[in-house]
Amino acid sequence: MTVDDRFAHLNPKTCVVVGGRGFLGRSLVLRLLKLGNWIVRIADSAHSLQLHHSESILAQALSSARASYFHIDLTDKCNIVKVLGGSSVVFFMDVAGVDVNDFYTCYRLIVQGAKNVISACRECRVKRLIYNSSADVVFDGLHDIRDGDESLAYPWKTDNMLSDLKAQAESLILSVNDIDGLLTCSLRPSNVFGPGDTEFVPYFLKSARYGFAKFIIGTGDNLSDFTFSENVTHAHICAEEALNFQTVSVAGKAFFITNNEPIEFWEFLSLLLEGLGYRRPYVKLPAKLAQYILSVLKWSHEKLGSRYFSYPLLVHFFQLASYTRTFNCTKAHKHIGYSPIVSLEEGVTLTIESFSYLSKDSCLSRSFSSTEQSKADKLLGGGKVADILLWRDEKKSFTYFAVLVLLFYWFFLSGRTFISSAAKLLLLATLLFYGHGFLPSKLFGFNIQRIPFSCFEISDAVVKDSVITTVYIWNKGFQIIRRLAHGEDWSAFFKIAIFLYLMKIFLPKMLTKLIGIGLVFAFMGFFVYEQYESExxxxxxxxxxxxxxxxxxxxxxxxxxxxxxxxxxxxxxxxxxxx
The missing domain is CATH 1.20.5 (Single alpha-helices involved in coiled-coils or other helix-helix interfaces)
Structure with missing residues (x-):
């Protein structure tokens, strides 16, 4: 797509996109450059700009000086002043590099960073400051929100640290409206998703790869509002224009931004997962049980300092998945002229296409190609035994399983001694083979296949190897017994004595159960492990x-x-x- 130069003859406005390399920041920068009447300064925490091969428009703008990049430190006001000097508009997007497990760092970047940006804007005589907030700032994590509007107050208490800090930053920015000529407003998008998403979509795709996305928390009928990323950036452009021409109704105000298409949270998630080849969630998990699991994880996070999982993110996604959260965008439509430009269905399709590299088939092709052995196959040696236990030939595997089950019953569950069971089995086999030898070549129209004599023959090599192995085991055992008899190895003597004593106590009682469990596990455990290896x-x-x-x-x-x-x-x- 080429840059729109219809406004090139106009005097371009200079803006700064703070957080311009984040998820929404990239989208906003691209949209501003396509409009053609902006000089864009990209400000982010990275010391240098690394362009992706798909960012040709940005590369073109950088070469023509319509865009430039600045390293910014939100904890350093002087650094911010240098970046903002000479600009008329500041878009304050999501802060990058936030460690959600570190409250101090989050506070410095979000709240103190907002204070520094405000101070720098006033010092540099910036005219307009638009803050990208979140609909989460009015959600307490305990009660549903149905068609909520801007009259909702900030909750006095919430478990979501990031939402609390964003609410503080938003309050600061709105409170300085019309001081030193600075006009401010805030946008509150709900559940932003889209290409380049670094949190929402990747989080659930990772859960799906590990098999955790199969669970539905609660009843699964809670509604949510979602916002496609391009609609959010469109809302920022609308807010800047409205702030410039409709000062009274926009300045110092906050506006909810959504796709205006409420949908069941689990239905939306199912659309994404199914589009990428994963199964939609189907196991309902009681909300109270999920809350209990979350409290255990909270204890682990506080006491153990766990870094394996992010507890704040778990809290956030648990709340999204459990409660109804829908918002009214009438005020945004009326005062800043916002209407979604990308429908929810189209947004889901574009998101699925952008995350195709994380699809189930793609992940499987990377981790398990047709020429690569699975871990279960490697554990079993990759031979005939592996083929049988992994059910490569279902008829063959079932036959072996059925025969082994019959032998298990014959020797262990029939109530006979092992010797009598073996003798009866040999007698039965002899009768069957003897009777088979007298059968005609055809019986009732069916051909009777003769068992070739080669099946009963044992080659000289096999006999020789068997004899050598038997002699080796006999000699090795005799050497051990002789050492024990002469008192040369008391350590081995006590080990063997204890082992035999334990075998005498437990083996008669547990042998049957152990063999039964082992038989079932052999034919089921390896097969299940191969199918759900990553999970x-x-x-x-x-x-x-x-x-x-x-x-x-x-x-x-x-x-x-x-x-x-x-x-x-x-x-x-x-x-x-x-x-």
Whole structure:
């Protein structure tokens, strides 16, 4: 797409897009450049600009000086002043590089950063400041919002740290409206998604790859408003124009921005997952059970300092998935002239296309090509046994399974001794083979296939190998027994004695159960593992990581660890004092 030069004859306006390399920042920069009447300064935390091959319009604008890039530090007001000097409009987009597990960093970048941007705008005589907030700023995480409008107040308490900080930043920006000639307004998009999304869509796709996206929290009928990213950037352009010409009705105000198409949250998520080859959620998980799991994770986050998962993000997505949150955009339509330019259906289609590299088929082709062995196949050696246990030939595998089940019943569940069971089995086999030998070549029109004599023959090589193996085991056992008899290895003697004693106690009672469980597991466990390899590996990884962090926590609180740490500290201080 080429740049629109219809406004080239007009005096272009200079704007700064703070956070211009973030998810929404990139979209806004692209839209401003396409309009053609803007000189765009891109400000972000990265020290240098790394262009993607698809950003040809930005590359063209940079070469023609219609766009430029600046490194910005939101904690340094002087640095911000240098970037904003000479601009008339500032679009304050999402802050990049925020660690949601670090409150101090989040506060400095979001709240203190907003204070510094406001101060720099006033000092540089910037005319308009548009802040990209969020609909989450009015959500307390406990109650549904149905067709909510801008009269909703900020909640006095919320578990969502980022929403609370954004609410503080928004309040600061709106409160300085019309001071030193600075006009401000705030946009509150709800559940933004689209190409380039770094949070919402990737989070659920990652959950789907690990098998966790199959669960529906609660009843699954809660409604949500979603906003396609291009509609959000369109709203920012509308807000800037309205702020310039309709000052009274726009300045100092906040506006909800959505696609105006409320949809069930789980239906929307299902559309995305199905479009990328994953199964839609189908297992309903009671909301109270999910809340209990979340409280356990909260304890783990607070006590163990877990970095494997982001608890604030878990809280946010749990709230999105559990409550109805729909918003009224009438005020935005009336005062800033906003209407969605991309429908929800089209937005979902564009998003699916942009995330095709994360589709199920794509992930499988990367992690398991047709020429690469699965982990289950490698564990089984990749031979005939693997083919049978992994059900490569269903008829063959079922036949082996049925025969082994019959043998298990014959030897262990029939109530006979092992010797009598073996004798009866040999007698039965002899009768069957004997009778088979007298059968005619045709019986009732069916051909009777003869068993070739080669099936009963054993080659010399096999007999020789068997004899050699038997002799080796016999000699090895005899050597061990001789050492034990002469008292040369008391350690091995006690090990063998204890092992035999335990076998005597437990084996008669548990042998049948162990063999039965082993038989079922052999034919089911490896097959299931091969089908859900990534999900099982993910759950095992989570369990081992949690166990490791729990052990570290126990070590930290143990008196022995604390006393040892104090002793090391005293020794270190003594060493420094003595030089």
């Amino acid at each position: 099982i590996d993910g759950m095992v990884d989570v369990l081992f990581t949690s166990l490791k962090e729990f052990m570290i926590y126990l070590m930290r609180i143990s008196p022995v660890f604390k006393s040892r740490l104090l002793r090391y500290h005293d020794n270190f201080q003594r060493y420094e004092k003595n030089g």
